[in-house]
Amino acid sequence: MAQLGGGNQPILILPEGTNRLLGRDAQRMNIMAGKVLAETVRTTLGPKGMDKMLVDSLGDIVVTNDGVTILKEMDIEHPAAKMLVEVAKTQEDEVGDGTTTAVIIAGELLKKAEGLLDQDIHPTVIATGYRQAAEKAQEILNVISIDADDRDTLLKVAMTAMTGKGTEKARKPLAELIVSAVKQVEEDGEVDIDHIKIEKKDGAVVDDSSLVQGVIIDKERVHPGMPSKIEDAKIALLNSAIEVKETEVDAEIRITDPAQMQAFIEQEEQMIRDMIYKVEDSGANVLFCQKGIDDLAQHYLAKAGILAVRRVKKSDMEKLAKATGAKVVSNLEDLSFNDLGQAGKVVERKISGDDMIFVEECKDPKAVTLLVRGSTSHVVDEIERAVDDAIGVVASTVEDKKVVAGGGAPEIAISKGLKEYADSISGREQLAVSAFAEALEIVPKTLAENAGLDSIDALVDLRAAHEKSLYMGLDVFKGEVADMYRAGVVEPQRVKKQAMQSAAEAAEMILRIDDVIASTGAGRAEGMEGMEGMGGMPGGMPPMM
Numbered sequence: 005m006a007q008l009g010g011g012n013q014p015i016l017i018l019p020e021g022t023n024r025l026l027g028r029d030a031q032r033m034n035i036m037a038g039k040v041l042a043e044t045v046r047t048t049l050g051p052k053g054m055d056k057m058l059v060d061s062l063g064d065i066v067v068t069n070d071g072v073t074i075l076k077e078m079d080i081e082h083p084a085a086k087m088l089v090e091v092a093k094t095q096e097d098e099v100g101d102g103t104t105t106a107v108i109i110a111g112e113l114l115k116k117a118e119g120l121l122d123q124d125i126h127p128t129v130i131a132t133g134y135r136q137a138a139e140k141a142q143e144i145l146n147v148i149s150i151d152a153d154d155r156d157t158l159l160k161v162a163m164t165a166m167t168g169k170g171t172e173k174a175r176k177p178l179a180e181l182i183v184s185a186v187k188q189v190e191e192d193g194e195v196d197i198d199h200i201k202i203e204k205k206d207g208a209v210v211d212d213s214s215l216v217q218g219v220i221i222d223k224e225r226v227h228p229g230m231p232s233k234i235e236d237a238k239i240a241l242l243n244s245a246i247e248v249k250e251t252e253v254d255a256e257i258r259i260t261d262p263a264q265m266q267a268f269i270e271q272e273e274q275m276i277r278d279m280i281y282k283v284e285d286s287g288a289n290v291l292f293c294q295k296g297i298d299d300l301a302q303h304y305l306a307k308a309g310i311l312a313v314r315r316v317k318k319s320d321m322e323k324l325a326k327a328t329g330a331k332v333v334s335n336l337e338d339l340s341f342n343d344l345g346q347a348g349k350v351v352e353r354k355i356s357g358d359d360m361i362f363v364e365e366c367k368d369p370k371a372v373t374l375l376v377r378g379s380t381s382h383v384v385d386e387i388e389r390a391v392d393d394a395i396g397v398v399a400s401t402v403e404d405k406k407v408v409a410g411g412g413a414p415e416i417a418i419s420k421g422l423k424e425y426a427d428s429i430s431g432r433e434q435l436a437v438s439a440f441a442e443a444l445e446i447v448p449k450t451l452a453e454n455a456g457l458d459s460i461d462a463l464v465d466l467r468a469a470h471e472k473s474l475y476m477g478l479d480v481f482k483g484e485v486a487d488m489y490r491a492g493v494v495e496p497q498r499v500k501k502q503a504m505q506s507a508a509e510a511a512e513m514i515l516r517i518d519d520v521i522a523s524t525g526a527g528r529a530e531g532m533e534g535m536e537g538m539g540g541m542p543g544g545m546p547p548m549m
């Protein structure tokens with residue numbers, strides 16, 4: 005493989021054993037890999053989608069229908085397939101939902117491209133057409149979106165994102181908590197979702213989930229002699245240890261007299277004692293320390309009636325600062341009353357066997373915590389992923405104030421618009437734009453299939469219904485075409501924008517590749533091993549599933 009012919013004498017320009025795929029072979033293999041990947045997550049789309057059970061090498065189990073989670077857990081090796089995994093990850097980062105949709109659209113774009121390649125249309129032409137179509141799609145999306153960010157809409161957006169994700173019984177109350185959380189941390193029209201902490205615990209029903217106006221820290225107080233509940237808390241945040249520092253160099257102290265020893269110990273004690281005085285003097289009655297707290301310091305803190313927690317995560321320290329208004333102090337010497345934060349209550353509670361510190365009843369906190377409950381750890385994990393998606397879509401809606409109907413309605417509307425647009429284009433790109441338009445129909449088609457409906461009938465009905473209204477989609481529960489706004493199936497515009505854009509970009513990028521050179525060295529294990537498994541050599545078939 006690694007040699008390029010040159011008369012009788014082969015010229016080696018690549019190391020022995022390098023795998024190489026050229027031209028159509030490269031394209032075919034890459035397209036195949038993308039298609040297989042999309043096919044894998046397809047069955048999970050929509051409220052009636054199925055779940056996947058993923059078992060890792062240690063035997064740990066994840067049961068989910070969350071696209072990005074499945075792809076991350078699958079440990080994909082094929083380089084082109086990996087590019088689609090990136091699509092899902094980008095979608096997750098940018099919006100938090102729509103990961104399956106993005107991957108399915110990308111897979112379908114590749115499939116349609118294959119058909120065009122068979123008609124001898126050059127990959128560059130296809131890529132250009134896809135680019136044009138993706139841009140036009142964004143325009144159409146702007147036209148069919150509706151301006152809304154009222155609470156009722158936000159609730160619908162949250163509930164749509166959670167449909168079919170193991171939250172059924174408690175979808176409404178969970179949506180209420182999520183919308184309240186997002187609105188609470190909103191600052192000047194922007195939402196930093198990192199300021200919403202999700203703390204999950206099994207051993208209770210979903211309905212017991214709650215929103216804490218503050219932060220829950222999954223730790224216990226350092227000393228049992230400390231109060232377990234403090235009202236009207238004054239909170240100090242410290243990111244250095246409370247201990248007598250060990251000397252950096254190995255020093256030896258020679259003690260000749262027991263009195264010297266005593267003096268030495270007393271001096272250390274006094275240093276710790278002074279540090280705790282500092283905390284007391286500031287007026288703090290709660291202390292969160294990012295580093296360690298010495299045994300002796302714990303004792304003095306307990307004696308002073310201060311509730312202290314040690315080794316708090318940095319991210320939690322930041323949330324505590326956001327929620328209580330405290331400043332994180334690096335040096336105890338500098339701690340003063342002005343650095344303290346406030347909370348109505350700091351209390352240690354036992355939640356399904358674990359002690360946790362609740363910093364709650366904060367005044368207008370800019371960081372809050374959702375305590376998510378569920379019966380078992382697998383259930384809680386899946387609910388957490390649903391809640392995470394819902395937070396993402398509600399935040400997007402609060403920021404953009406634009407929504408679309410769900411259930412395949414926007415995909416059909418955009419597909420229709422693109423077909424008309426294609427007619428206005430001269431040149432072979434027209435075929436690519438048409439292919440893009442057809443590819444989008446994969447979303448309603450899959451929703452129908454997963455709901456056990458006839459996908460061809462569904463598409464025909466949908467296209468017909470769109471002659472009258474742009475909001476007609478597939479209500480998978482009733483099994484019929486319906487106005488999705490009325491049905492309360494609403495999604496943020498950003499989900500669709502991002503999904504189409506990153507799907508188109510990934511497809512374009514894969515199409516432009518006409519040469520895959522895989523070294524057998526170190527990089528092999530990382531990227532190219534899958535080449536063989538996925539049929540790296542022409543003629544191979546992907547034994548991926």
Ligand SMILES: Nc1ncnc2c1ncn2[C@@H]1O[C@H](COP(=O)(O)OP(=O)(O)O)[C@@H](O)[C@H]1O
Pocket residue numbers: 048049050051053069070071101102103104105106164165167409410411412447451478479480481493495
């Ligand atoms: N009640 C419903 N009826 C029909 N479609 C729905 C309904 N609720 C959600 N959907 C659709 O399901 C799709 C999202 O499915 P989901 O499994 O969450 O995948 P993704 O990872 O892409 O978000 C969207 O197209 C959405 O409009």
Ligand SMILES: [Mg+2]
Pocket residue numbers: 101102103165393
């Ligand atoms: Mg979703």
